[in-house]
Amino acid sequence: MQTYAVIDFETTGLSPNFDRAIEVGLVLVRNHEIVETYSELMDPGFAIPSHITSLTGISTSMVRGKPKPEKVMPHLREIVGSYPCVAHNASFDRGFLAAEMRRAGIPCQPEFVCSMLLARRLVQDCASHKLGMLVQHLGLATPAGMRAHRALADCLMTVELWRCLMERVESQLPGYVPDPGFITKLSRTPKAKVDAFLSRAAAQVCS
C-alpha cells in the first residue's frame, strides 16, 4: 500500500438504499505523505434530517446549489483510480460509494480496508473504537479548526490513525510493506490470535 485513498462520507442516514451522500472527503496518501485532499458538499435533493445537521453541522441551506452526488462521482472515481481505500467502518462508506456510483452509472468497486476492524485488533486497550475516541486514546493529532463529523476532518483523523496502526504492524514486521490482502487477513483474525498471526508473518518475512 504505497498509495491509498482515505475516504469518508457524510450522509442523510444509514441506509445506502434510502439515504444519500451530502459530503465526501478524500485524502490520497503516497509513501506516508498526503499528496492530495478533496472534499465536496452535495445536494441530496431533499431536506437534511435535523439530527444529521446536529451531528455534522451540515444543513439543507448549506447544500442548496451544490452539485448532486451523481455529478461528483466522476471526479471522485478519477482521484480514487485503482488505489485501495481506507475508511473507518469501511462497510458503511463502501456501501454509500457503491450506491452513489451505481446511481451515476459509473463502475467503481475499489478494494477497501477498515481502520476500525484493525484498531479492534491492535488497540485492544481502548474502551471504544469510535474514530474520535481512538484518536484521543492514542494521542494523535486532530485537524486544527475543523469540526469532527465533517468529511475531510474525519479523513485526516483516519490518516493519523492508519499511520499509527501501520507503525504497529511494521514494528513487528520490519521491512515488510503491508498490502490490502494482508491487512484484510489481519482484520479478520480473531483478537486473541493476532499476536500469533503477526509472529507467523514475521517468521515468513525473515525466512
Add this chain to the structure above:
DNA sequence: TGCCAGGCCCTCTTTAGGGCCTT
C-alpha cells in the same frame, strides 16, 4: 406518519440475540 442498514464481534452461542460502529 414513521420507517427504511449491514458487517463484525461476543457470549448466557452456533437451530441466536444483542452491542458496536458508521450517519
